[in-house]
Amino acid sequence: MDFELSETQRLIRDTARKFATEVVAPRARETDRHERFPAEVYRQMAQLGLLGINVPAAYGGAEAGVVAYSLAMMEISAACASTSVGMAVTNMVAELVVAFGTDAQRETFVPRITSGEAVAGAFALSEPHAGSDPGAGYTTAQRKGDRWVINGTKQWITSGAHAGVIIVWARTSNDGNKGLSCFIVEGGTPGLHLGRAEDKMGLRGSNTVPLIFENCEVPEGALLGRLGDGFKLAMVALDGGRVGIASQACGVGRAAVEASVKYVKERRAFGQPIGEFQALRFMLADMHTQQQTAELLTLRAASRKERKLPFTREASMAKLFASEMSNRVCDKAVQLHGGYGYIDEFPVERYLRDARVQTIYEGTSEIQRLVIARELLKSLG
Numbered sequence: 001m002d003f004e005l006s007e008t009q010r011l012i013r014d015t016a017r018k019f020a021t022e023v024v025a026p027r028a029r030e031t032d033r034h035e036r037f038p039a040e041v042y043r044q045m046a047q048l049g050l051l052g053i054n055v056p057a058a059y060g061g062a063e064a065g066v067v068a069y070s071l072a073m074m075e076i077s078a079a080c081a082s083t084s085v086g087m088a089v090t091n092m093v094a095e096l097v098v099a100f101g102t103d104a105q106r107e108t109f110v111p112r113i114t115s116g117e118a119v120a121g122a123f124a125l126s127e128p129h130a131g132s133d134p135g136a137g138y139t140t141a142q143r144k145g146d147r148w149v150i151n152g153t154k155q156w157i158t159s160g161a162h163a164g165v166i167i168v169w170a171r172t173s174n175d176g177n178k179g180l181s182c183f184i185v186e187g188g189t190p191g192l193h194l195g196r197a198e199d200k201m202g203l204r205g206s207n208t209v210p211l212i213f214e215n216c217e218v219p220e221g222a223l224l225g226r227l228g229d230g231f232k233l234a235m236v237a238l239d240g241g242r243v244g245i246a247s248q249a250c251g252v253g254r255a256a257v258e259a260s261v262k263y264v265k266e267r268r269a270f271g272q273p274i275g276e277f278q279a280l281r282f283m284l285a286d287m288h289t290q291q292q293t294a295e296l297l298t299l300r301a302a303s304r305k306e307r308k309l310p311f312t313r314e315a316s317m318a319k320l321f322a323s324e325m326s327n328r329v330c331d332k333a334v335q336l337h338g339g340y341g342y343i344d345e346f347p348v349e350r351y352l353r354d355a356r357v358q359t360i361y362e363g364t365s366e367i368q369r370l371v372i373a374r375e376l377l378k379s380l381g
């Protein structure tokens, strides 16, 4: 197993790190406090190739692979998770269109995403009553001549109010999971209405809205993949998406460890820096070990995807462990900061709020365990 990064991977990581340090981190507090959607940051990211890292150059992507994508996600997430969640979903949408789109769909939509023209991509799968069980969605798409007419409500849509390209799942027959199909809908299409943006605990700079479809008509060519294949497309996209969220959790966890190290060196109690106390050193050692373990699991899942090996189980393991890790580590970081951890003078309270959703979105920890157990039983069956 090779733990060394290639030149391309190092280049993407260093580019993302520089951008994160110089552009993303200085705005992170304001992005969070004032719920400022980072549209301008995404435009700059597009110029660096960060909105299509694992997308062929022919469609404006960086063509740098999945490991490079994961490394870049870790860097941007360490600076601002509100920004990185939109980056993750945009990359996921671009990859989905490349993987399942027709030539016309790829040529039309992917360069719009990678160039930043679309601002962001959105992934409209969940519904108010169907999150863990997306096959239970009510949204429908009905044929009307050479058009599809979409009706229904999608919920929790990241970047939904800003995205120029939205992938929407809708029922084209009553055949359970097999009745779902997938459509590419452009932002601003008549009949697509935005609900009220959610007032969230964390990721407050990210935009999360319901999307309401009322006789929203899209052309025949908006169907992505084959009719009835929507559920499988969602599962394939989510396998990759989970590598992205695992990477986000690694980045936030790393930021929490780094902030804690800085703090225990500066803060003094009982006549010495608090980092001299063994109780806190043990806490830091555990935080760092868990964070590094999550990185290894995540990069392994990314590497398997890159090498086109099965990676469903590995992606779920990485997502499960990394998201649980970031919650534990950020909680400890707040504890290490004492009263200062609980106010916004230090970033650790934001890290903890941002980490909280990671065990929920792109499949809860319970769904990840279900996927891991199924795959394990299959492999040993």
Ligand code: CAA
Residues within 6 Å of the ligand: 085, 089, 123, 125, 126, 131, 132, 133, 134, 135, 156, 157, 158, 177, 231, 232, 235, 236, 238, 239, 312, 361, 362, 363, 364, 367, 370, 371
């Ligand atoms: N890759 C390819 N195909 C897959 C697959 C995968 N990883 N997983 C399942 N499938 C296929 C199966 O092979 C099966 O195919 P056949 O019918 O031909 O046999 C079909 O899909 C149905 O599979 P299951 O029977 O396993 O489906 P299920 O109903 O039991 O559900 C589940 C499985 C894993 C629970 C799934 O529903 C799931 O992942 N739920 C969580 C949904 C989720 O993660 N939502 C996140 C929303 S998006 C988001 O959060 C984005 C954001 O904003 C950040």
